[in-house]
Amino acid sequence: MKALVYTGPNSLVYREEPDPVAEPGELVVRVEAVGICGSDMHAYHGHDSRRPAPLILGHEAAGRIVGGARDGERVTINPLVVDPSCPYAIEGRWHLSPTRQIISMPPRSGAFAELVRIPERNVVAIPDHMPISHAALAEPVAVAWHAVRLGAERVHQPLAACRVVILGGGAIGLASAIVARHFGARDVRIAEPNVLRQMAIADQEGFDVYAPGTLGEPQANSIDLVIDAVGASATRACACAMVRPGGVIVHAGLLPGLDGLDVRKITLQEVTVTGTYCYTPIDFHQTVDALAAGALGALKWFSECPLEDGAKAFRDIDEGTSGASKLVLLC
Template sequence: MRAIVYTGPNQMALDEQPIPEPAPGEVLVRVHAVGICGSDMHAYHGYDDRRPPPLVLGHEAAGIIASGPRAGERVAINPLVVDPECPVARAGRPHLSPTRAIISMPPRPGAFAEYVTIPERNILPVPDGLSMRDAALSEPVAVSWHAVRIGLERLGQPRPRVLVQGGGAIGVAAALVARHMGAEAIDLAEPHPGRRALLEHEAGITGFDPTSQDPGESAYDLVIDAVGAVATRQAASRLVRPGGVIVHVGLLPGQEGYDIRRITLQEITITGSYCYTPEDFAAALDALAQGALGALGWVEVRPFAGAVTAFAELDAGKVSAAKIVLDLAEL
């Protein structure tokens, strides 16, 4: 099968590999669509110790079961593999289990390949009418779903004013999910005009340039930080209202930025947000199937053969789309 292998910092190569054998309890999936994630880019740069080369990256995939009794079923892949018997998983938070492992981290190769194996409990049927491209979005949308959901739960206030920082896929999807979940007004802080334009036709979501516009202290009830940089943490500390909530999703290097004094005096809640529960994943896939998240014009499809180029262009900042999905259907 063809696979894209990360061979060393800033290097990718299209390669031939044997088709993997599913272990007991696993299925073999012929990948039809797979998204490129910020964490794939992070690994590509050689910054992720959990992803040493040579390695097949990619964890945002949908495809068709290729063998066994369920052959032919269209499925989305939940790439977060967890021991279901772990006490943390049994308590309802499998994404926090010490056994958690995402495909594209050894020993599990990722989905930038024609075939991938995955435990059967990690696949979800793709509803009729939902394209493989959109089914592959269920993973990043699930990340956003989880972040917005836990933020709203901690806030406990209907119709909040929401700030989303960062117009990448997680930020864009978080803005759309916040609207779906009933936010009153949603602002998207993103310096890049091309990225801001991705949502300009979406009602209820307003983009602005945080480097030149200041919404003012206490402007928001809930802040979703989908960047995770010093500047966004500084801004979130000031822009959230007293008693408000900040959800930290982004994973850029560095730890500084929060105004701990204001956070203490104004009883601001900060929570991290990582991945999703299986319920979040299913809800994200369902919302995509219902068309509840808008026109998805922020997604660009490219042929699998163009993957190496796509990485280089993403690296060079030449891509306005918030998400590139690779199409493997015609291979």
């Protein structure tokens, strides 16, 4: 099969690789669309020791089952592979299981390839009318779905009455805004420094977008729910400054660093700070259903290119030359 292989920092090579062989309980899926995630970018830059070169990256995938009783069935892939007998899995929180694996991280190869193997329980059937690129968005949108759900459960009022700010207009940030709107939020703002992305988000989704550090930034102590989809020291500090007493910060970003949290304010004003990681199987299925039903909008916030041009796509993301919040590779 052809695959886009991470061979070292800032290096991707499109080349022949051995076809995957399904183990008992697994399927092989012919990948038709696969998104580039921020974690793929971290690995590409050599900043993720969990993803050593050489390795096939990519985990936001959809395609068709190859062989067996379900041959040809269109599916999207939940890339989190967990032992179903684990206590965390039994209580429904598969994503917290210590047995957790994910495709694109050893011992499992990723989906920047023509074929990928995955347990049968990890595929979700999609309807014929659903565009395959939309199906590949299920994984990042499920991350946002989980983050918004956690925030909604912790804030002490309906989302319709909340002032919501999303820090970061990338795929997770924009998807969080879209999901928050789907859950009933009416006042949603997005902080994004990239001018091209600001324009795209405002034009395509109609959100109020502002550049961090400008006059458009929310006043201190004014926001009910903040979702930090960046996770940098600066965004943690912004989140702490703008959140109101008794408000909620959901920390979704994974950039390095520990600084930025105002622990005194968190304590004295009873601010809830919660981490969010991935999604539960229920979150994933509900996300797929919403995407298939068109409930999350026209989904015009991503761009596409062939897998063979994946190395250039990574460079374009690095250079910030695209206004798209997500780039999907087509196989």
